Amino acid sequence: MTLSDEEIQQLQLGLKSKVRDKPGDIEPYFINGEKRYFQIVNSMNDTTQAIAFVPVDDKKGNNPNYQETTIVVAGTQVPGENFKESGDQSYFFKKNRDIVDSSERAFFASGAFGIFPGMLTPQADDIDMFYQITEEKIKSHNGIISNMSGHSQAGPGVAYTASKYGLKENRTIKVTNFMDFAAKKAVDTGGISKEQVAYLNKNATIYRDSRGDVVNLDGNGGAVPYGKTMMFEVVGDEDGHSPRTPHMKGNALDIDWYYKHNRFASGMTEKQVRKIAEYKTKKILDYFKVKGSYNLPESYVKKYLDNYGPFAPELTKQDLISLNIKQIKELKDSLKTSSSSKKISLREELVRVSAETTKLQAEVYEEEIKSKIESEKEKVSQKISSLKSEAYSIAHHLPSSEVEVLLSELTLDTAWNSGKESETVSAASAYKNKMSQISDNLNKVTDRIIESDQIGAKIFSN
Numbered sequence: 001m002t003l004s005d006e007e008i009q010q011l012q013l014g015l016k017s018k019v020r021d022k023p024g025d026i027e028p029y030f031i032n033g034e035k036r037y038f039q040i041v042n043s044m045n046d047t048t049q050a051i052a053f054v055p056v057d058d059k060k061g062n063n064p065n066y067q068e069t070t071i072v073v074a075g076t077q078v079p080g081e082n083f084k085e086s087g088d089q090s091y092f093f094k095k096n097r098d099i100v101d102s103s104e105r106a107f108f109a110s111g112a113f114g115i116f117p118g119m120l121t122p123q124a125d126d127i128d129m130f131y132q133i134t135e136e137k138i139k140s141h142n143g144i145i146s147n148m149s150g151h152s153q154a155g156p157g158v159a160y161t162a163s164k165y166g167l168k169e170n171r172t173i174k175v176t177n178f179m180d181f182a183a184k185k186a187v188d189t190g191g192i193s194k195e196q197v198a199y200l201n202k203n204a205t206i207y208r209d210s211r212g213d214v215v216n217l218d219g220n221g222g223a224v225p226y227g228k229t230m231m232f233e234v235v236g237d238e239d240g241h242s243p244r245t246p247h248m249k250g251n252a253l254d255i256d257w258y259y260k261h262n263r264f265a266s267g268m269t270e271k272q273v274r275k276i277a278e279y280k281t282k283k284i285l286d287y288f289k290v291k292g293s294y295n296l297p298e299s300y301v302k303k304y305l306d307n308y309g310p311f312a313p314e315l316t317k318q319d320l321i322s323l324n325i326k327q328i329k330e331l332k333d334s335l336k337t338s339s340s341s342k343k344i345s346l347r348e349e350l351v352r353v354s355a356e357t358t359k360l361q362a363e364v365y366e367e368e369i370k371s372k373i374e375s376e377k378e379k380v381s382q383k384i385s386s387l388k389s390e391a392y393s394i395a396h397h398l399p400s401s402e403v404e405v406l407l408s409e410l411t412l413d414t415a416w417n418s419g420k421e422s423e424t425v426s427a428a429s430a431y432k433n434k435m436s437q438i439s440d441n442l443n444k445v446t447d448r449i450i451e452s453d454q455i456g457a458k459i460f461s462n
Contacts, residue, residue: 002068002146002147002174003055003068003070003146003147003174004250004251005176005205005207005248005250005251005252006031006032006248006249006250006251007031007036008070008072008147008149008176009176009178009207009243009244009246009248010029010030010031011029011038011051011053011070011072011149012072012074012149012151012178012243012244013243013244015049015051015072015074015151016049016074016077018040018043018051019043019044019045019049019050019051019074020045021040021043021051022040022043023040023041023042023043023137024039024040024061025039025040026038026039026040026056026059026060026061027039027040027053028059031345032345034344034345036055036342037055037056037057037058037059037061038053038054038055038056039053039054039055039056039061039064040052040053041053041054041066041069041134041137041138042130042133042134042137044126044130046098046126047077047098047101047102047105047123047126048073048074048102048123048126048127048130048154048157049073049074049077050071050072050073050074050126050127050130050154051071051072052069052070052071052072052130052134052137052138052145053069053070053072054066054068054069054070054138054143055068055339055342056339057339062339063339064141065337065338065339066138066141066142066143066144067142067143067144067146067337068146068147069134069138069143069144069145069146069147070145070146070147070148070149071127071130071131071134071145071147071148071149071158072148072149072150073123073127073130073148073149073150073151073154073157073158074151074154075150075151075152075153075154075178075179075181075241076102076103076105076106076152076153076154076181077098077099077102077103078099078102078103102123102153105121105122105123105153106121106152106153106181106182108121108122109121109122109123109153109156109181109182109185109186109218110181110182110185110217110218110219111182111185111219113217113218113219114218114219114220115219117185117188117189118182118185118186118188118189118218118219119185119186119189119191120156120157120160120185120186120189120191120192121153121154121156121157121181121182121186123153123154123157124156124157124160124161124191126157127150127154127157127158127160127161128157128160128161128164131145131148131161131165144171145165145173146172146173146174147173147174147175147176148161148162148173148174148175148176149175149176149177149178150175150177150178150180151177151178151179151243152178152179152180152181152214152215152241153181153182155177155178155179155180155181155183155206155224156180156181156182156183156186156191156192158175158177159175159177159180159183159186159192159196159200159204159226159227160186160191160192160196162175162200162203162204163175163192163195163196163197163199163200163203163204164196166199166203167195167196167199172203173203174203174204175200175203175204175205175227176204176205176207177204177205177206177207177227178206178207178208178243178246179206179207179208179209179213179214179215179222179240179241179243180206180208180215180222180224181214181215181218181222182218182219182220183206183218183220183222183223183224183225183226184218184219184220184223184224184225185218185219185220187225187226192226196226197225197226200226200227201226201227201228203227204226204227204228205227205228205230205251206224206226206227206228206229206230207230207231207232207243207246207248207253208222208224208229208230208231208232208240209231209232209233209234209238209240209241209245209246210231210232210233210234210240210264210307210308211234211240212240213234213239213240213241214240214241215241229266229309230246230252230253230265230266230267231264231265231266231307231308231309232245232246232247232253232258232263232264232265232266233258233263233264233265235263252267253265253266253267255267255268255272255312259272259275259276262276262279262280263276264276264304264307264308265308266308266309267309267312268304268308268311268312269311269312269313269314270311270314271314273300273301273304273311274297274301276300277296277297277298277300277301277304278297280296280300281296281297281300284296317360317363317364317367318364320356320360321357321360321361321364324353324354324356324357324360325357327353328350328353328354328357331346331349331350331353332350334346335347335350348446351442351443351445351446352442352443352446354442355438355439355440355442355443355446356439358435358438358439358442359435359436359439361435362431362432362434362435362436363432365428365431365432366428366429366431366432369424369425369428370425370428373421373424373425377412377416377421380412380415380416381412384410384411384412384415387410388410
């Protein structure tokens with residue numbers, strides 16, 4: 001099971017400060033409130049900065065999982081990054097040279113910010129070589145490179161390398177990139193082939209901000225013609241070009257967070273988008289103290305579709321149940337092979353998803369019971385109406401008043417057992433309420449599981 005996009009994002013954070021660390025060093029990260037550990041198996045700190053990680057159980061590096069080897073490559077080095085290293089003069093001046101070279105590569109890749117055709121970033125050669133060296137290092141451990149991630153200028157280089165070896169080895173290498181710079185130049189000039197683009201469309205996700213901070217200088221407004229683009233709205237002085245900015249959850253943006261804060265993000269339903277559009281409209285009209293909508297809500301909706309992509313489908317309860325059942329199976333499989341530290345979060349997630357599924361199944365059961373009762377009730381009602389019509393048609397020799405008397409007992413109230421209906425509906429409702437209570441109790445148990453696991457992990461790590 002590959003690392004999630006959210007986990008990859010955490011590995012991107014602080015990458016440039018860790019590239020001086022050596023293979024074998026253990027790096028701690030906090031992911032979803034849980035302390036996780038990753039071991040460096042390879043690193044590069046030249047014009048290109050990169051680290052190859054593997055997940056481990058604890059700070060001692062026990063149980064490294066080489067099947068989840070992940071290469072993470074930093075973005076362009078910029079002037080001022082090395083000021084904190086001024087005490088180490090030789091390293092300080094080396095970084096000065098690397099910064100110049102790195103910035104120069106971004107300049108060339110963009111074609112002087114769009115004046116010339118541009119190219120696939122020269123960083124791609126470094127990333128390709130780093131991939132090969134890392135692969136050689138993990139070969140004896142039966143390891144594979146399953147994830148790759150690049151930021152900014154490194155994005156197209158990672159996309160190129162992952163698709164090159166994914167196609168060559170006929171396997172999936174998951175790509176999670178942030179704010180790819182000069183991506184369209186790389187494709188337009190043939191640096192990334194059509195075959196590679198097709199591969200990336202299936203295996204790459206690109207996260208980028210709504211303003212196109214920095215990437216709007218690449219000559220194409222930061223356009224990325226490969227992979228699945230996930231755009232998130234930034235406001236104010238937020239750094240849209242930083243991989244730490246997007247709020248993420250699993251393999252997508254945290255839609256709940258963006259919805260709660262009235263911001264657009266790829267992956268929202270039409271209802272969510274329209275509600276945010278109404279909020280934005282009210283906010284701007286209140287600011288200018290004017291009345292009416294001026295069709296602003298629809299303008300916002302169009303802006304969403306043009307920039308963030310299509311609406312996500314509204315999921316039914318049955319859809320959610322099916323997705324949850326699939327997730328439960330994946331979580332159970334992951335528990336069999338994951339490190340003890342990761343098992344804490346996996347167990348928590350498994351119980352919470354199971355609890356949610358239990359609740360949803362009970363709600364669907366109640367709805368189905370009610371639906372079936374209403375359906376059968378309607379059939380009985382239609383049958384009674386049909387019988388009455390037939391009776392009037394064959395009893396034409398009798399006065400209609402006599403026919404009405406004869407058929408007076410043929411009503412829905414007499415043919416349908418309302419008491420039984422009420423009893424059945426009440427039983428279904430009671431079942432739903434009981435399952436909801438069990439679901440709530442499971443979530444409470446989960447809280448205790450987390451606390452117990454964390455205490456246990458702390459004891460065994462000492």
